[in-house]
Amino acid sequence: MARVVVDVMLKPEILDPQGQAVQRALPRLGFEGVTEVRQGKRFELEVAEPLDEVALARVREMAETFLANTVIEDFTVRVEEPVQRETAGGQGAGAPA
Amino acid sequence: MARVVVDVMLKPEILDPQGQAVQRALPRLGFEGVTEVRQGKRFELEVAEPLDEVALARVREMAETFLANTVIEDFTVRVEEPVQRETAGGQGAGAPA
């Protein structure tokens, strides 16, 4: 099994009410210095091996026709090593930051 | 400005109806071989420089207390180079795949 990640974000020119709401809330919570927030979707797909060019092209097609609404969204596709996520109190490894 | 990306995913043990719905729809659309789909959120934050350890720690705190609900979600924080996204008909660069 390989993990493919598809990130889907609203195109930059499209209004992102969710990101805006988050951004506006931050100062109230004491977080300053964040000038913009965009909120999008992240899909993690477990795909059967081998993940060759053909398979990846299929995933890209899937992203374009289904996971993203390309009228308003852009996307990226990439193969990813599984990372460990932080949980509450998170001393988890995180990704390189 | 630096871009920080926060990915938030439901914990593995929490049911993800959205991911499941995507996964169930794929074969109908002619995409085979995807054994699991999880759907989460991706936040792109534009953060004022300098993005030192202190600033990053603040972002991590923000993710933990606000962007993610750690009762049901895990998160990762990372600094990212802006990538070019694919749009419809996407011959965009995409990220390394």
Add this chain to the structure above:
Amino acid sequence: MSGGLGRIGVVTFPGSLDDRDARRAIRAAGGEAVALWHRDRELHGVDAVVLPGGFSYGDYLRCGAIARFSPIMESVLTGARTGMPVLGICNGFQVLCESHLLPGALTRNDHLHFVCRDQRLRIENAETSWTTDYTAGQEITVPVKNIDGGYVADERTLDALEAEGRVVARYLDWNPNGSRRDIAGITNQTGNVVGLMPHAEHAVDALTGPTTDGLGVFTSALRTLVGSS
């Protein structure tokens, strides 16, 4: 308790929708409804608080996630910890979970759609501040309307809720959102804080609701207040 009527506050957050209805239900139950504002730290001497339904802050990010940080929530948390009856309906339930006053969380309905239906429920715990006017096992019908109404928690938490009798109400016939163990409402350990997904406040008048079965939630609280005064 101050004076004659029980005073129950209803908080309005930006995007609250059923606040007016909650106030009407309180009045219908014989109480005095007090409008509270999210930016206000003051509870204005109310004896109990309702966090109403709606889409606070558009439910952007997560339902209840932004509202939880409102100034008034600090006072509500303090009150709740010292025994003040607090009820969260729908979005209010979500705010209570986000505030960690109640365990677990509410996630997207398993069928992914908003659903508005008249729903049969069984009252499981008739001893909370908001359910004493029911009997355990009583079946009632009130509307549900939500898109993020699926109650989730880890198994241990669910088991603990069951063992401690903290499941307040359960869906009957049909689980409208995929809630674990058909949970429609839960309470905290002391029974003063209740989160309820179904909208009791929309079942207080046969003209505008499917039944009057929801009235008991508000009369219960008023009775609790009298008892404790």
Add this chain to the structure above:
Amino acid sequence: MNERSEHTPMPSLDTVKHAEQTPDTELPWAELGLKEPEYARIREILGRRPTGAELAMYSVMWSEHCSYKSSKIHLKQFGTKAPDSDALLVGIGEQAGVVDIGQGYAVTFKVESHNHPSYVEPYQGAATGVGGIVRDIIAMGARPVAVLDPLRFGAADHPDTRRVLPGVVAGIGGYGNCLGLPNIGGEVVFDPCYQGNPLVNALCVGVMRHEDIHLAQASGVGNKVVLYGARTGGDGIGGASLLASETFDSADGKPSKRPAVQVGDPFQEKLLIECTLEAFQERLVVGIQDLGAAGLSCATSELASGGSGGMRVELDSVPLRDSSLSPEEILMSESQERMCAVLEPDKVDRFLEICEKWEVTATVIGEVTDGDRLTVHWRGEQIVDVPPRTVAHDGPVLDRPYARPAWQDALQADDPAKLSRPGTGEELRAAVLALVGSPNQASKSWITDQYDRYVLGDTVLAQPEDSGMIRIDEETGLGVALATDGNGRYAKLDPYTGAQLALSEAYRNVATSGATPLAVTDCLNFGSPEDPAAMWQFAEACRGLADACQVLGTPVTGGNVSLYNQTGEKAVHPTPVVGVLGVIDDVTRRTPMAFGQEGQLLYLLGDTREELGGSAWSEVAHGQLGGLPPAVDLERERLLGEILVAASRDGMIDAAHDVSDGGLVQAVVESCLRGRNGARLVVPDGIDPFVFLFSESQGRAVVAVPRSEEVRFTDMCGARGLPAARIGVVDGQEVELQGQFSLPLDELRETYERTVPALLN
């Protein structure tokens, strides 16, 4: 506009002064959709060539969408033929008409289309459609209290419908639910003619006290113009970007990408509603206008021409979401969730305070001046100097050619009388099941369950009842009822009659619930006005509706026209959607549709003739559309309405359901399922059982009468001359037609409820 070589290079800003100095500079008026005579007219009005910004304003305001240039001469009839009505407080012309419903209350309501955007992006298109109509209602000074959503999609099993419908429904729900407006009715119709061109109409109704009516006008020199709500982005500016690229004559001056689709922000709109209402309550506002199509161009020119003076706008003050916008684009932007208010200077601070309370961005962008010009300024330069009326109201008026299409005769000659019919009881039974389970007649609860109908706590009736009913006053029980209807099949067969039938049905639906119909709003969805056949359909429908409103005494208070609803050469059925508003003094006297009491007597009111043209049966059984639609009898509709209202008021009936598409049997099945009781029916003498069940004769309703009221009720009908035939009794758990067939309710329910989910899940 790639070849710019021939044009004189322009400075980066096309000011009024610059326009005066460069009279020969050509502007891309054709690309902005203007015709040569229109451009000439603009030059004549201004006495010079327009600036880029002026051209932007004229071009959007003189577009079909904003100027109604093709439809205006036909819509005029709604005014000239308007019936005398004491109820009308504000007539056609404002954002929405206002109707007096007594006790000091006034109601405003309007239906609008968002068809094309909903095809491109179903969720956002439908969502922003709801947003737009709600702002229209707030702009009248009213608190919105409910929405309805008349919808048309392609064939139920077509892939395009599967793409469009779920998104449209989720968008309407997503936006309306988040605003806290109950959805109390609407329509869902499937027909292949709407493939590639769904109709997404949305109706909003609002309530105010008489003294709170606000109009779009900017009077009072020195008064301030405040823009509030969302920041302005590059939404919906189409042609203006082109103008900008023309004006900014340098490669990197090209505007960045402009959104192809607008995204709605219902939370922002909810805040907009709350802060507007609070400002109304404190009587801070002199004039108000929503920003919809044509954005600031529309708002400023309409406010200015509605008032007595001129207006000066500082465009630099407009808060932007995208700093690369050119002034032309800012003027044209259709960014959602924005409003404009005119305030006396000493009220501005308080107004801004209220906006701050609701976390709504608000900015003073201009003021009312004592001239009669609308001027717009940017970076210290004047870029617009126009008489506002010429922008807002003096758009072109076209008398487009129209002609009855050649195929109309053949279509009308294709009489359904020749179609084979069910004869035996068994066949009738099968035909009933086929009808009840057909997508157009089946339960729509898969859709309507996605809408909040309870919020605000005043919903007395909602789908699937004949009309939606809202309580207005808790003390007195005063309420309003609304229904929308529009049968495109009927209108295709005969657009004049079709429009009247749409009105008849909506009128009847309102009366069936016990409310007295008062006023009308309409959304006219038609094909291209450049096609004489579509234009004829449009003209006929307007004439039909105006004539019928005159007879029924219900004025058209406002509405919307949507043209160019076609894919290639193929237009949708002419689809006039008519919304009727009624008033009821005491909502506790409403008549629901459910047959709730066993033993009650069923009466069919009205006359049944053999009328199957355009019927649901001809569609379901034969896929046929031909012949003539059912005959219209407006006097009968009025009488039926009076009887239904009287019977409700005096407690003579317990249930009523109007008979429309699908005929009597559809109505009886729906009322039985809702009431969880069966019915035993008997065919009255002299009628063929098939016609009895499936005919779509108008002016009919079926009512359930308690036995104790039978004599009083039939006496009333007899005295008033309304035919009332006893057709059966509420009884058992089956729908039975004596001597023919019986159908268990369980089987009917299964058939009725499974269709739509099966198509969409």
